[in-house]
Amino acid sequence: MAKEVRLFKSKERKSREEVVAFLHELADKISTGAVILSQGTEDLQLELPENLTLEVQVENEEKRRKGTEHSLEIELKWYDNDQSAKGLTLK
Template identity: 55%
Template sequence: MGREVTLFSSKEPKSRSEVATFLRSLADRLDTAKVTLRQGQDEIVLSLPDEMTLELKVEDEDKRRKGVQHSLEVELKWYDGDSAAGPVSLG
């Protein structure tokens, strides 16, 4: 099994509106095939392929004290020379 290396990580509270604005901006950058992520002195530039895999996951986790934590995970994956799988659509 391969070793996973974290190149960039961020976790911060945002309003729903701020998250929507960030995701729209990310979508615009996906169209250009280049995404730059910055936080303080940390920066990573991603050159994205034309085809990638979109993985969506919705989870509920019982955190006991705080109750049920809900999550919606959106993950983009690709290999060098990869081609995409079947389509998914938004409802």
């Protein structure tokens, strides 16, 4: 079994407008192939290949005190020298 190592993690509440601004900026960085994540004194630089695997997942989870928690998870994955591409689109 392969070992997973967490390199960076961030979790914070933001307004929808702030989330949109962050995602637009992230999309711009992804299009250049280089993303630098920064929080405090911690920086993580990512060099992204031309082809990525895009995983989109929507979940509902019942929480005892707060009710239903909804989540939309967007995950990008890649391997070194990966040349494959998939066909999900937005409507």
